[in-house]
Amino acid sequence: MPSIKSVLAKPFAKLVAKSINKWANNPIETQEKVFQNLISEAASTVFGQDHDFISINTYQDFKKRVPIRDYEDLKPYVERVVDGEANILWKGKPIYFAKTSGTTSGAKYIPITKESMPTHIKAARNAILMYVAETGNTRFIDGKMIFLQGSPILEKKNGIELGRLSGIVAHYVPNYLQKNRMPSWETNCIEDWETKVDAIVKETLPENMTVISGIPSWVQMYFERIVAKTGKKVGEVFKNFDLFIFGGVNYEPYKSKFENLIGRQVDSIELYPASEGFFAFQDKQNEKGMLLQLDSGIFYEFVKADEFFNETPTRIPLKDVEVGVNYVMIISTTAGLWGYNIGDTVQFTSIKPYHVIVSGRIKHFISAFGEHVIGKEVEQALKDGLEGTQVAVNEFTVAPQITPEEGLPYHEWFIEFEKEPEDMQEFIKKIDRSLQQQNSYYLDLIEGKILQPLKITMVKKNGFQEHMKSLGKLGGQNKLPRLSNDRSIANNLITLALTK
Template identity: 75%
Template sequence: MSLKSLGAKIFAKIVFNRIQKWATNPVETQQKVFEKLISEAKNTVLGKDHDFENITSFEDFAAKVPIRDYEELKPYVERVVSGEENILWPGKPLYFAKTSGTTSGAKYIPLTKESMPHHIEAARNAILCYIKETGKADFVDGKMIFLQGSPEMQEKNGIKVGRLSGIVAHYVPAYLQKNRLPSWETNCIEDWETKVDAIVEETKNENMSVISGIPSWVQMYFERLQKSSGKKVGDLFKNFNLFIYGGVNFEPYRAKFENLIGRKVDSIELFPASEGFFAFQDSQKEKGMLLLLNSGIFYEFVEATTFFDKNPKRLTIGEVEIGVNYVMIISTNAGLWAYNLGDTVQFTSTKPYRVIVSGRIKHFISAFGEHVIGKEVEEAMNKAISKFNFSITEFTVAPQITPSEENLPYHEWLVEFDNSPENLQKIAEFLDLEMQQQNSYYFDLIEGKVLQPLKITSLKKDSFQEFMKSEGKLGGQNKVPRLSNDRKIAVALIQIQPQN
């Protein structure tokens, strides 16, 4: 055992014990975070506009501060972007994480000197919890790769602007720098396909032990590694035993990954976003990710089924229940207040509080009142993959409201298989039954002959890559929505298929 891995084990135990202190006192921990946030921001423009001076309880806060998404918070953000101080948080932010918005182009998410350390600490602590639980630490001696956006930044009124993953690249600890790949020059390549090819060349002869990134883009890296070397990834990287990912559910990709690697590897799931680092998988044995209650973020939760009501009930951490689909609302030390992140979560445990990401409040199918969410289609697909022993590259689901020849409408599953199975109809029937079992609304619509059973459309190889490239969203932190309530993505995917 090297000194580095021994040191990692000792540090892992210290950090684990610190986590236990706040994780076993969740309500008290969140109350302290809440009070500190209100106190720090009471003299900001938003704090004065919403009478933070007289907020003494969560009930006061909920009465004075409405839930907002980015569009509704934008007037304040624009003042920060223009260079004004003390608008959402004292002073100016250190950075803006620039992300693509859905309705108004670019979004500028502030990162402050108070919030930035938590992004770094959370990623580190996820690895340390893994070391503490498993006792495995030898990987710290190998090379690590983090597939991410370019670290190059621009400047806007004295504030640096970049992608979150690129900003984080500037904070890699010194003790990891010599282990870290790719090189700075390669990381700065903007074109994703060119970048992946360069990463393959830089890494294929290295002792890679940890690989991290969004599964769909890591899969592209693995495929090109295999093509370049003629070897399985696990044979090429004999000490590769830990995959760290976030952004999407890994389960639909797992079979494909195991085939590309040639064996199983441990994995750690993260829940990061530009708005904050919310959770990480703290155990290989338990389902869900530990919600980070002591990281400068105060959480509220609204049941997804009531979210669009006029005055939905806003719950704090001590009021949530296991298995309920909640929209997660955050207030942070980066200056976001009662902010609708857009993600929905479900709690898998309350001792400690662990969550899974169940979908997006705007990513659902309810064209007929079925309220289908991402978690449901992913669970159905995972079971089908297990039962019929196939693997996929990617999939998405959309409603077909106006089918031809006066047939009943249906849900269309657009799937890019690695090798298209012969028994597509049986897989479709299985998926449909799984959806009926999970979703009573969907069951009623099928039983009532409002919908016909779902249909699978098999897509050619690289369809999703072509689609993302056409949207200017190839690589980085971009993800394909798992489902949509309209047919924009479905139509675009179908249009790039070979014409009969």
């Protein structure tokens, strides 16, 4: 018999869906409201005074006064916030710092304020409620739900708590879900990822698991341990497993492996959360893209990715974006991030309403020869290569080989296969052909005999996990870059390659 929770979920989901559709169908007005609120609320902050917020009335005014910045550029302000000063980037002090790994700056401290924190929680909740509103499925509500995340143990820095975003969010699980939530607090606090996964497997095996959530690469590790321990598919072990919620990376490269591990079809919801904000979630089961969150205290701007490194790239607001163009996403938020480049690139799949896919990272690309290949292109090329085959891939990344021992330079693909191709050369041709069709610069370089077609280096089983472990980045929110413009990752993976 369904519980009161699952019975009440449907009418509540309909109310929430109605509210979401209201702002989604009035996107420009919604963003204008957010913009005006941000400027007025932050006018008296140090940043607001430094950038003359009091005289900003329009988006054009804002662009003139506030340049695009990344974390390094904003760091002088952030450091003052970290040192305990108030009213620097946003009124008062943050309630948390989300600590993330920086590439050039060591640890990054992203402020989370009392205004921005609820938007993270609300968006995650709304993603599930929109699924309920669309499908009518509430069966999963009465079962156990697991969220593979970082440790919820928080440190303090000048009186402000700090930790990984997923660990901070763990403190906000609503009371009505506490009994359903797994793993236990003690298990969630285990720092070593492999020890933690083993503990999670032990805890969850006897339970009625209905929802499983996390970054695909780490959920895959959990699923593999379950299959190894039981000798059964995940869908057989958890007969009522109904819903997979994921985010952080593109699911497509993992899809066939997951279907094999689960052994049956399961609905899924894609999320787009980050320490800087919860930007989008999938609101339709059969449509591509995630609904951009326009009423969450985030004002969005966009710059075409291929113009981004120009001296004066053109910044545009939401109303001027086009479907299918690769944009760098720039945000200003109630956490005090202003004209902030989070490093992600997105493409719009629709503008009525505004749906996006994450196409890659502006720093994660290959342009060693002027080809500017992006993450979405290599993921699509791999998908095309896998089509119509029995080949299964666990993980992959791509790097340039600029100085090969012989022959022309090339793109080197490091792939950990679950099932290898019977005809490797044909597999390589399919991938390379797809990449040439998607990227005209790459095509020109191949045809002009500047590059030779890609080569594949096979990585041993669990090699990518070993690589991440060697960096101290196994599990949690850590993700392997799909692309790099140098050999730093490649040189480590060479030591984990299969010799054939």
